[in-house]
Amino acid sequence: MxxxxxxxxxxxxxxxxxxxxxxxxxxxxxxxxxxxxxxxxxxxxxxxxxxxxxxxxxxFENFEAIFSASGAQYWQWYVNSLIISGVLIVLSLFFSSMVGYALALYDFKGKRFIFLLVLLILMIPFEILMLPLFQMMIAFQLVDSYLAVMLPLIVAPIAVFFFRQYAVGLPKELMESGRVDGCTEYGIFFKIMAPLMLPSFAAMAILQGLTSWNNFLWPLLVLRSNDMFTLPVGLATLLTPYGNNYQLLFTGSVLSIVPIIILFLFFQRFFIAGLTSGGVKG
Structure with missing residues (x-):
């Protein structure tokens, strides 16, 4: 022993x-x-x-410089990233969870076909979709705006798939109980099922937030003016053939980690439970 x-x-x-x-x-x-x-x-x-x-x-001169007037442009990029990431997290969780929930717990014509489309889009690299998406942004006259960055990413296939896998394990009996009590379908989702899906919301909030915060290629394509740049795009502009601002680049990169750490600390108690449940159910 x-x-x-x-x-x-x-x-x-x-x-x-x-x-x-x-x-x-x-x-x-x-x-x-x-x-x-x-x-x-x-x-x-x-x-x-x-x-x-x-x-x-x-x-600490690098940090002093970034908090002085010379770092004003950096903080504009920072605010842009915060706005885009914050709004994108909220909208993505809202719409993706509803789609995934419907695919998991409702029976309707074309349900399997829609789910197959989600899986198909999930397997296509985003780089292949960028050109038609960019043409759509031009047609909608949304280039160089927050909406151009957010619109193609609001309903993410990975989020829909994740929520669908998680919702499959939820008891349908609760839906029937809600209907008996007079709840509408939206009431059943928001008052009964959504609270049970909190771990999945937390997990996807971290993953979607990290993806949006670090997104570089798509914002680089649709944003034009310096004041609209997100943080990854703005920091990339500091490296040019005519001079490199390494002080601002490295200091700004350190400060850019802070929101992701805060996001993870805020949702960490749900993160593992959400990933585990979403990965094994279905």
């Missing part, structure tokens, strides 16, 4: 060491980024990115 206990402790210790190494390797780029944001530009030009921090060269 004691031998089994010691073997279990050894196995646990090895797992802790292994996952600590994996965690460090995963965090190494972030550590290098933070170190670069605290280093002078001359060191970046000479030594490049490194996780080694020299206390003698430690400075």
């Amino acid at each position: 004691k031998e089994k206990t010691s073997q279990g402790k050894l196995f646990t210790t090895l797992l802790v060491v292994l996952f600590s190494i994996v965690a460090f390797l995963a965090l190494f780029p972030v550590i290098s980024l933070v170190v670069a944001s605290l280093s002078p530009a001359s060191d970046l030009m000479r030594f490049g990115l490194s996780a080694e921090l020299f206390l003698s060269s430690l400075e």
